[in-house]
Amino acid sequence: MEGYGEAVFATEYLCKEYRHTVALRDVSITIPRGQIYGLIGENGAGKTTLLRILCGLTLPTRGRLLLFGAADAARQSEMRRRMGCLVDGPALYADLTAWQNLKVQCLQRGLNEADIAPTLQLVGLKDTGSKPAGKFSLGMRQRLGLAVALLGKPEFLVLDEPLNGLDPMGIQELRHLLEKLNREQGMTILLSSHILSELHQLATSYGILHNGQLLEQLTAEELDARCSKYLLVRTDNDRRAVDILRKMFPEAICQATVEGLRLFPVGNEAAATASGVLMENGLHVQELAVRSEGLEAYFTALVGGDSHADAG
Numbered sequence: 001m002e003g004y005g006e007a008v009f010a011t012e013y014l015c016k017e018y019r020h021t022v023a024l025r026d027v028s029i030t031i032p033r034g035q036i037y038g039l040i041g042e043n044g045a046g047k048t049t050l051l052r053i054l055c056g057l058t059l060p061t062r063g064r065l066l067l068f069g070a071a072d073a074a075r076q077s078e079m080r081r082r083m084g085c086l087v088d089g090p091a092l093y094a095d096l097t098a099w100q101n102l103k104v105q106c107l108q109r110g111l112n113e114a115d116i117a118p119t120l121q122l123v124g125l126k127d128t129g130s131k132p133a134g135k136f137s138l139g140m141r142q143r144l145g146l147a148v149a150l151l152g153k154p155e156f157l158v159l160d161e162p163l164n165g166l167d168p169m170g171i172q173e174l175r176h177l178l179e180k181l182n183r184e185q186g187m188t189i190l191l192s193s194h195i196l197s198e199l200h201q202l203a204t205s206y207g208i209l210h211n212g213q214l215l216e217q218l219t220a221e222e223l224d225a226r227c228s229k230y231l232l233v234r235t236d237n238d239r240r241a242v243d244i245l246r247k248m249f250p251e252a253i254c255q256a257t258v259e260g261l262r263l264f265p266v267g268n269e270a271a272a273t274a275s276g277v278l279m280e281n282g283l284h285v286q287e288l289a290v291r292s293e294g295l296e297a298y299f300t301a302l303v304g305g306d307s308h309a310d311a312g
Contacts, residue, residue, distance in 0.1 A: 007066065008033050008156050008188045009054060014063035016049050023049040025212045026063070031190055031205075036182050038203030039192040040299055045209040047192040048087065051160050054190075055085045068156075081109075084154035086162060090145020094134030098125045098144050101133055102151060111152045123147045124173065138165030146174075150181075157181070159191040163198060171195070175202050200295035210303045227292040230264035231271060234287040235278060244281055248274060260287060 009031045016024040024046045031037045041047045052058045053065070056077065064071065068079040092101055102116045120126045123143040128136075133144060142165045149157060157178075163171050175198060181187040182204075193199045199206075206223060208215045218226075235241045238261055245254050245263055249270065255262045263270070275288050 006033050007031060009065070009067055009190070011050075011065045012063060014050075014053070014065060015061045016046075016053065016058070017061045022212055024053075024060070027209075027212075027214045029207050029214055029217065031188065033188055034182070034186055036178065036189045036191070036202055036204045038199040038206045039190060039209065040196065040199065040206060040295070041192070041209035042303070044211075046212040047209055048160055050209070051085075051087045051158055051190070051192065055083070055087050055158060056080055057087065081152075082154060083156045083158060084149035084152065085158045086145045086149040087158065087160040090141055090148060092133045092141060092144060092148075095132050097130055097132060098128045098136075098147070101144060102147060105148050105151055109152065115151055115153070119147050119150050122150065122177065139167060139170050142166060143170075153185070155187060157187055157189045157191075159189070161193055162191055163193050163195050171198055178202060196296040196299060197294060206295075208299060208302060215302060223295065223298060224292065227294060227298050228264060229290055229292055230262045231274060232260050232262060232287060232289050232291045233274065233278070233285070234260035236284040236286065240281070241278060241283055244278060244283075245274065248277055 007030050009029075011027055011029050014024055014027045014029075015022070027046070027050065029050070039047050039050070049058070053060050054067070065076075067076045068082060070076045070079045093104065096104065098120055099116055102119065103113060105111065106113050106116065117126065120128075123146050125140065125143055125147060128140070133141065136144065142162065146159070146162060149159065162174060166174060178189055178191075179202065182189055191199075191203075200223075203220060205217070205219045207217050233241060233245065238256060241261060242254055242256065245252075245261065249263060252263050263274075271288055271290055275285055278285050278288075
C-alpha cells in the first residue's frame with residue numbers, strides 16, 4: 001500500500017461479509033491528513049460498517065488497511081489512542097452527570113481530568129450541573145458523546161451521524177465547532193451524515209458508498225465543478241419573464257419553482273445578460289443569481305435515483 005504517506009486512514013480492497021450479506025466490497029479509500037471527509041451513502045450502504053472497522057469494533061473479512069501508517073493489528077491498536085470516536089451512538093452512564101461521565105472516561109483511558117471542564121464548555125454542556133445523562137434530551141446526549149470523543153484532543157475524529165437529534169441551531173453550532181477544530185488544531189475529521197445539505201457546507205472531500213461499494217472519491221472543488229449550475233430569477237411578473245428567458249436562451253430549460261424561475265444549464269455570464277433584457281422589458285428583477293444544485297442532487301444522479309439519501 002504505497003503512496004499513503006500523508007493519509008491518516010487508507011484501505012485497499014477492504015471487504016466485510018456476514019453469513020448472507022456483503023456489507024463492504026473491495027473498498028479502497030484514502031483520507032488525507034487535515035481533511036474534513038464526508039462519508040455519504042443510503043441506509044445499508046456500508047458506512048457504519050466501515051467506521052466500525054476503522055475504530056476496531058469489528059474485523060474485515062479480507063483486504064488491508066493503514067492507520068497513521070500502521071499496517072499490523074498491534075500497531076493499529078496503539079494508533080487508535082490518537083483517535084476520538086462516536087460510532088453506534090454515545091455509550092453513556094445514564095445515572096451519572098456529564099462531568100462524571102467524562103471522569104469515568106479519563107480514568108479508563110488515563111487522561112487528565114483537567115480537560116473535562118473545557119471539553120464540556122466546547123460542546124455546550126458546562127451548565128448541566130447535577131442532571132443525570134439519563135434525563136438529557138437526544139441532542140444533549142449527542143453532545144455528550146461528542147465530548148467523550150474529544151477528550152484527550154485527538155488528531156483524528158470519527159463521527160457517525162453526529163447531527164442526529166440536534167435542532168437547526170445545534171447543527172449550525174456543531175458545524176462551526178468542527179470547522180474550528182479542523183482549522184485551528186489541524187484535526188482530521190471523518191463523519192457520515194444523512195443531512196447532505198449540511199455536509200456540503202462542511203466537508204472538504206467526500207467518499208460515496210452505494211451497496212457496499214465505493215463509487216467515487218472527490219474533493220469539494222471537484223464536487224462544486226460537477227454540480228449542475230442554474231440561474232435563479234425572481235421578478236414581479238414571472239409568467240412574462242419565462243417567455244422572455246425562453247427566447248433569450250432557446251437551448252436552456254426554464255422551470256418555475258417555489259424559490260423562483262430556474263434556468264439551466266447556464267454560466268455566470270448569463271446573469272448579466274438576463275438582468276439587462278428583463279429590465280429593458282419593464283420587469284422589476286427581485287433576485288438574479290447563479291446557484292448550484294448541491295450534494296443531494298449529485299448523489300441521487302450518481303446512484304441512479306436508487307437511494308434514500310435523506311434517510312441514512
